[in-house]
Amino acid sequence: MGLEWMYWTVPTAIFFIVIFLLIMGMLVWELVSPTLVRRGFLRIPTTRGTRFFVGLLGTAYIHLVWIGFTDLNLWIALPVSAVWVFTVMRWG
Amino acid sequence: MMEKWEDNRAWYLVLPVFVVVAFSAIIPLMTVVNYSIQDIFGPGNAVFVGTEWYEEMLTDKRLHDALWRQFIFSGLVLLIEIPLGILIALAMPKKGWGVSASLVTLAIPLLIPWNVIGTIWIIFTRPDIGLFGVWINSLDLLQVPFDHTARPLYAWITLMAMEVWHWTPLVALLCYAGLRAIPEAYYQAARIDGASAWAVFRYIQLPKMRGVLTIAVLLRWMDSFLIYAEPFALTGGGPGNTTTFLSIYLVKLATGQFDLGPAAAFSLIYFLIVLLFCFIFYQALLNVGRGEKIS
Numbered sequence: 001m002g003l004e005w006m007y008w009t010v011p012t013a014i015f016f017i018v019i020f021l022l023i024m025g026m027l028v029w030e031l032v033s034p035t036l037v038r039r040g041f042l043r044i045p046t047t048r049g050t051r052f053f054v055g056l057l058g059t060a061y062i063h064l065v066w067i068g069f070t071d072l073n074l075w076i077a078l079p080v081s082a083v084w085v086f087t088v089m090r091w092g
Numbered sequence: 093m094m095e096k097w098e099d100n101r102a103w104y105l106v107l108p109v110f111v112v113v114a115f116s117a118i119i120p121l122m123t124v125v126n127y128s129i130q131d132i133f134g135p136g137n138a139v140f141v142g143t144e145w146y147e148e149m150l151t152d153k154r155l156h157d158a159l160w161r162q163f164i165f166s167g168l169v170l171l172i173e174i175p176l177g178i179l180i181a182l183a184m185p186k187k188g189w190g191v192s193a194s195l196v197t198l199a200i201p202l203l204i205p206w207n208v209i210g211t212i213w214i215i216f217t218r219p220d221i222g223l224f225g226v227w228i229n230s231l232d233l234l235q236v237p238f239d240h241t242a243r244p245l246y247a248w249i250t251l252m253a254m255e256v257w258h259w260t261p262l263v264a265l266l267c268y269a270g271l272r273a274i275p276e277a278y279y280q281a282a283r284i285d286g287a288s289a290w291a292v293f294r295y296i297q298l299p300k301m302r303g304v305l306t307i308a309v310l311l312r313w314m315d316s317f318l319i320y321a322e323p324f325a326l327t328g329g330g331p332g333n334t335t336t337f338l339s340i341y342l343v344k345l346a347t348g349q350f351d352l353g354p355a356a357a358f359s360l361i362y363f364l365i366v367l368l369f370c371f372i373f374y375q376a377l378l379n380v381g382r383g384e385k386i387s
Contacts, residue, residue, distance in 0.1 A: 006119070007126040007138050016122060044375050057371065060364050067143050068150025074143060 019056075026052055040092045051092045055085035121363075127356035145357035154333065155358065158341045159365075162317060165251075165337060169316040170309060172256050177263025177308065178301070182293070184268055195268075198261040210325020213254040240327065244334035247327050251335055254322060259315070263308045270304035271297060310373040317366065338362055 026049060035048035042054065059081040066077040128145055130138040149155055184194050201209070219225040219239045228238045236243060240250040274296065282292045320339040323329070329336035329344070336344075342362065346355035 004136060006123045007130055007132065009126060009129060009140055012122075012126045012129065015125070044379065053371070057364070057367060061368075064146070064150060064361065064364065067146045 042088070042092045046092060048089070051088050054092060055088040058084050058088065124356045124359050127352050128360055130353055132352045141353065145353045146361075149354055149357045149361060154341060157333065158336050158338050161336065162338045165319070166313055166316040168252060169255055169259070169312055172252070173260045173263050173312055174305065174309060176256065176260050178267050180260065180264040181267035181271055182297070184264070186272075195265070198264055201258050201261050206321035207325040209254065209258055210322045213250060213326055217250050242331060244331055247331060247335050251323055251326060254326060255316065258322065259312060263312065266304040266308045267301055270301040274300045306377055310377060313373070314366070314369065317369065
């Protein structure tokens with residue numbers, strides 16, 4: 001079965017590969033050192049996976065706000081998101 | 093304390109579901125992501141456009157209007173259905189034949205297919221032959237004759253009435269189940285203390301219904317946020333665009349105008365909004381049983 005109907009592009013392929021690798025990385029991290037439930041600035045009990053999800057969701061919103069409401073270069077949103085993900089993973 | 097073994101092999105049982113979800117949801121979703129950054133002209137003919145559709149959709153006034161309409165609609169749904177459902181549950185008989193009778197009566201709207209509900213309400217409110225439409229107009233109270241296809245206000249009233257008729261029973265049934273689960277001892281203690289009906293409601297029934305009420309709020313919020321079939325059948329998004337909710341606008345864009353790229357970008361924005369609410373509600377639901385005990 002061909003994949004033509006999915007209309008793959010290089011950017012979306014890279015996007016999904018990175019997401020997939022991040023999830024695999026989370027799996028390996030979990031196997032190496034299992035997560036502990038804790039509370040951070042999100043005020044809810046979170047595992048590492050929950051914080052990862054919040055991080056990615058926040059990243060999506062940051063990019064949407066960037067595209068929709070600023071004229072700045074979209075690439076700047078990436079480091080901003082990275083800072084956000086790190087903040088959530090570390091203190092969330 | 094009993095010892096427990098950690099055994100993650102049970103996760104293999106989830107595998108079939110994962111495969112099904114991969115084919116029914118994840119792969120189509122990936123395709124939508126691919127669509128959202130291209131202009132699709134036809135099979136095998138697509139041009140990369142980057143974030144253009146996202147820019148277009150995020151600044152699209154019709155989308156903003158649909159989003160606000162959606163929030164107002166879902167907010168009204170909660171404001172009306174939750175208190176009404178509680179009232180109905182409180183008024184329902186607690187024993188005897190009335191229990192089955194009221195449960196069956198309440199369940200009827202929930203059993204009807206959704207677009208049939210839209211059709212029922214079209215016929216019910218038609219100004220020429222509808223029971224309600226003809227009756228309200230025969231009273232001569234309204235300055236403009238009632239016609240839900242002509243006036244936005246009437247369309248909204250009809251839509252809200254339909255939604256409330258359709259889904260309040262669910263809230264009522266959930267609340268009734270919550271009420272029936274309260275042990276009689278609480279009421280006896282309240283009687284001994286000479287508590288008023290309001291005090292019984294405020295300090296016994298309402299706290300004990302917290303769990304089912306959370307579920308009711310979540311279900312009604314999500315369902316009304318994703319609503320499609322009933323307003324599509326009843327008003328088709330009209331008059332004008334005044335009852336065009338997110339899903340109706342999305343379908344217009346995708347299958348009406350065949351703008352696959354913008355529709356895909358819209359879908360993903362919609363998806364992200366739903367995902368955010370799902371996460372918040374899921375967390376709320378997880379913590380409802382635990383209450384404020386965790387610090």
